[in-house]
Amino acid sequence: MPEAEIDAVVFDVLGTLVDEPAGIRAGIRELDASLDPARIERLLSLWQRHIEREQRRIVDGARPYAGGDALALEAARLVARAAGVDDPASVTALALAGRRLPPWPDTVAGLARLAERFPLIGLSNASRTALLGLNAHAGLRWHQALSAEDARTYKPDPAVYQLAVTVSGSPPERLLMVAAHAWDLRAAQRLGLRTAYVARPVGDPPAPSDRFDLYADDLADLADQLDHVHALDTLPTTAAAAPPEAAPNR
Secondary structure (H helix, E strand, C coil): CCCCCCCEECCCCCCEEEEEHHHHHHHHHHCCCCCHHHHHHHHHHHHHHHHHHHHHHCCCCCCCCHHHHHHHHHHHHHHHHHHCCCCHHHHHHHHCCHHHCCEEECCCHHHHHHCCCCEEEEEEEECCCHHHHHHHHHHHCCCCCEEHHHCCCCCCCCHHHHHHHHCCCCCCEEEEEECEEHHHHHHHHHHCEEEEEECCCCEEECCCCCCEEEEECCCCHHHHHHHHHCCCCCCCHHHHHHCCCCCCHH
């Protein structure tokens, strides 16, 4: 891939900028205050497995498209049933937990710093309505927030990343995709975007074979690296940017 300057930075949201498991965990706790931590973790896993499985079925064409809000309601019903809760209002409240996700400690300041130099684009599997709520709740600063809902599919379908390419008006190689999920970056990479992995406790760490353009401990580290890159006027080539030895274990 040729070296290129960056016209815009594209961010994954769930897991990368906000702690999604913490928000869903809090929603499950509100469902039934008597649930012990181990039970909450099992219910959280049930929620996550359902969302991941159904999104994948939609991407693979095994299920007609259903929006993120519909999948969240399905997951909430499954979790409530497993917890022995049948109150419709409680199920609805749990389904909305994905709109109340806490940001990581460095997120707000990191986005503000990066926004001084680059247009920032959020690109999420969350619905447009959910994005509105979680952006407001977490205090996320965007120049543009895009939902996979607009492509009627989910990441890692290339149609979702194409949304950012189209909105930016730039070729893919002039966009930098930032995520805490290696699978997300691999999919963006296949479309030609530059890639930056940011380590998070809930992310999907890179494999030893991954070659992303940048590897950062947090958004402050990413901003520092981009400052350095800017001084050199270019990102390194993807082939030259190997992960640090510790990256796959983060």
